[in-house]
Amino acid sequence: MNSAPGTMPSILLVEDDRISATFLSAALATLPARVHVAEDCAQALAASGPFDAWLIDANLPDGSGTWLLQHLRETDAAASALAHTADATVAKRDALLRAGFADVLIKPLSAQALVDALRAALRGGSDEPHDAADWDDRAALTALAGNPEHVASVRQLFLSELPTTRSACLAAFDRSDHAALRAQLHRLQASCGFAGATALAAIASRWHAAPADRDLRAAFAAACARLLAPAS
The missing domain is CATH 3.40.50.2300 (Response regulator)
Incomplete structure (x- = not known):
């Protein structure tokens, strides 16, 4: 601020x-x-x-x-x-x-x-409560013509691919390959839009703009972990 x-x-x-x-x-x-x-x-x-x-x-x-x-x-x-x-x-x-x-x-x-x-x-988005806008049902329904079954199937696919995307992003960060990281984040933002993963999309956008930022790396990893955590 x-x-x-x-x-x-x-x-x-x-x-x-x-x-x-x-x-x-x-x-x-x-x-x-x-x-x-x-x-x-x-x-x-x-x-x-x-x-x-x-x-x-x-x-x-x-x-x-x-x-x-x-x-x-x-x-x-x-x-x-x-x-x-x-x-x-x-x-x-x-x-x-x-x-x-x-x-x-x-x-x-x-x-x-x-x-x-x-x-x-x-x-800054990194200290949001864990239940704050991780999923935006309204955005997902808007993107998928209001069909809740499509939202459910897209989210299932999104979550099945997220571990691979997360690993690719973190690996690119670790080797300081900003071009590869930005390419991964660019694709992820589009996927987040269809799935309604609002918080992760916002973090991915900020990290895309500042790929060397360690705080955003940590926020990204935490957001992914929240989405992938088993429902209680």
């Missing part, structure tokens, strides 16, 4: 729709947090930071959320970045995660879901 310990976090909300901006800013204020609202890329880039988190609309009047994130990163490498969009397709989610967003929030969303996502982002 950019804020000093014990101080209220500062969040940049980028949203051009005034009704959505009013709802989102009111929900974020309950964290509690200081919320600065920008209507487009130009206002966001002119905003006085630093911020602890950016919540960026994927589509803005003067550019894309991806473009804006790239430019914000030029002056701040520490802020958490979340995208929000009404496009619930797996392709859109995958593109935003590849661009460096830690999570993608689908509108409309509840105030509680927004607050939970921001709290996780502000913690």
Whole structure:
């Protein structure tokens, strides 16, 4: 976080729709947090930071959320970045995660879901409770046309392949092969989207952006272990 310990976090909300901006800013204020609202890329880039988190609309009047994130990163490498969009397709989610967003929030969303996502982002995701958003049934059902049987079969396949993927990622990290690690994580993010493995997808996205980060390696291993643990 950019804020000093014990101080209220500062969040940049980028949203051009005034009704959505009013709802989102009111929900974020309950964290509690200081919320600065920008209507487009130009206002966001002119905003006085630093911020602890950016919540960026994927589509803005003067550019894309991806473009804006790239430019914000030029002056701040520490802020958490979340995208929000009404496009619930797996392709859109995958593109935003590849661009460096830690999570993608689908509108409309509840105030509680927004607050939970921001709290996780502000913690960095590594110390989330073990039952926090490991599986996102809504996302999986959306990706698979609302068919719960398909979700169950895809998750079974996902879990059968996860040990191999985990081993490949950890081995690539150990030999400092960042290209191989990123390739594995890229494929994993798409699989996570279909299975609804939300927490692991977010960690994989952050690790893809920082493949040498040992804390993210540990978070990745822990998230995999949680998913693979036998149901109690």
